Amino acid sequence: xxxxxMTHLTWKEYELRAQKDILxxxxxxxxxxxxxxxxxxxxxxxxxxxxxxxxxxxxxxxPVLSYGYKSQPTSGGGPLFPGTIDLSGxxxxxxxxDIIKEFLADGWQKIFVLNGHFExxxxxxxxxxxxxxxxxxxxxxIVVAGWWNNISPEVxxxxxxxxxxxxxxxxxxxxxxxSLMMHFAPELVRKDQIVGEGLENYPSYQCFPPSRTLLxxxxxxxxxxxxxxxxxxxxxxxxxKNFITLLNKEFxxx
Numbered sequence: 252x253x254x255x256x257m258t259h260l261t262w263k264e265y266e267l268r269a270q271k272d273i274l275x276x277x278x279x280x281x282x283x284x285x286x287x288x289x290x291x292x293x294x295x296x297x298x299x300x301x302x303x304x305x306x307x308x309x310x311x312x313x314p315v316l317s318y319g320y321k322s323q324p325t326s327g328g329g330p331l332f333p334g335t336i337d338l339s340g341x342x343x344x345x346x347x348x349d350i351i352k353e354f355l356a357d358g359w360q361k362i363f364v365l366n367g368h369f370e371x372x373x374x375x376x377x378x379x380x381x382x383x384x385x386x387x388x389x390x391x392x393i394v395v396a397g398w399w400n401n402i403s404p405e406v407x408x409x410x411x412x413x414x415x416x417x418x419x420x421x422x423x424x425x426x427x428x429x430s431l432m433m434h435f436a437p438e439l440v441r442k443d444q445i446v447g448e449g450l451e452n453y454p455s456y457q458c459f460p461p462s463r464t465l466l467x468x469x470x471x472x473x474x475x476x477x478x479x480x481x482x483x484x485x486x487x488x489x490x491x492k493n494f495i496t497l498l499n500k501e502f503x504x505x
Contacts, residue, residue: 255305257313265311269358273310273502276350277301278375280319280368283332284424285471287444290334291317292428297367299435300398303491308498310363316350319343319368324461325454326369326420328470331463340374347378351393355382360390361502365494366397369419394501398486399427401493406485413477421450425473427486434483449473 252259260268279294289295298315305312321337322329329335338346347364354362364375372395379393399419407416410426417425432440448467466472 255302255310255312257311268311271309273308273361273363273498274313274354274359275301275305275310275363275365276313277315277365278319278367278371279315279317280322280371281317282322282335283328283470284428286446286469287441287475288424288429288432289439292424292432293319293367295436296398296428296431297365300487300490301365303487304494307491308495313354319371320374322370323457324465325450325472327423328466329461331461331466332470343371344374344378347375348381351378351382355391360392362391362393363498364393364395366395369397369399372397392501394497396494396497398490401490401497402486403489403493406489409485410482414474417473421453421473423472425475426478426482429475429478430480430483431486432483433478433480434487437480445475446471447474447476
């Protein structure tokens with residue numbers, strides 16, 4: 252039994268936690284991550300980071316939301332690959348709104364949305380804005396953050412010590428995600444399927460419908476060479492440390 256998991260609590264235990272703790276809502280997606288990583292990467296990473304964070308703070312982890320906004324071909328593959336199950340922007344925003352609205356009705360004052368899918372960012376922000384737009388008190392408060400935006404510069408230099416950082420649009424199923432999965436769920440990483448290919452010429456425009464020839468057949472946007480479980484642990488520890496600083500700052504009543 253993990254008492255930091257909402258799904259492991261009774262309703263009475265849950266009610267007591269809502270009065271004083273932080274509620275963490277991990278959000279990911281279900282989409283292709285090349286031939287070496289599973290479809291659930293974004294949800295797995297956000298959920299695992301949430302569990303570590305809850306273990307080190309007074310927080311409760313809600314069930315991970317495993318479907319997200321559609322990725323574009325040049326930042327994840329989009330509709331070009333089977334297994335990528337997307338929501339429209341309107342559906343995703345409404346879903347996040349409805350879920351958080353229920354938590355607010357249950358009395359949660361401090362809600363942290365831990366995002367694990369690059370394309371979700373604007374729509375989670377839209378949902379939070381719609382819910383809090385007429386809020387004129389300090390609490391309740393919703394804080395939204397993606398793990399990739401909370402890696403310290405000195406750690407980034409250690410992660411990309413052998414290859415150049417390509418930018419977050421192309422860092423899909425590449426060094427950071429592969430390293431985090433090697434750390435969190437090594438049994439799900441097909442190491443023999445890691446490829447070195449990627450998107451060589453990043454287009455300056457989008458075209459609809461997207462061309463199947465835009466991406467390599469593997470779906471990889473950038474190589475995962477130099478990934479390791481050690482780098483994954485380094486990323487996880489740094490992100491959680493920075494999240495703790497963030498939560499202390501934003502949820503302090505002082």
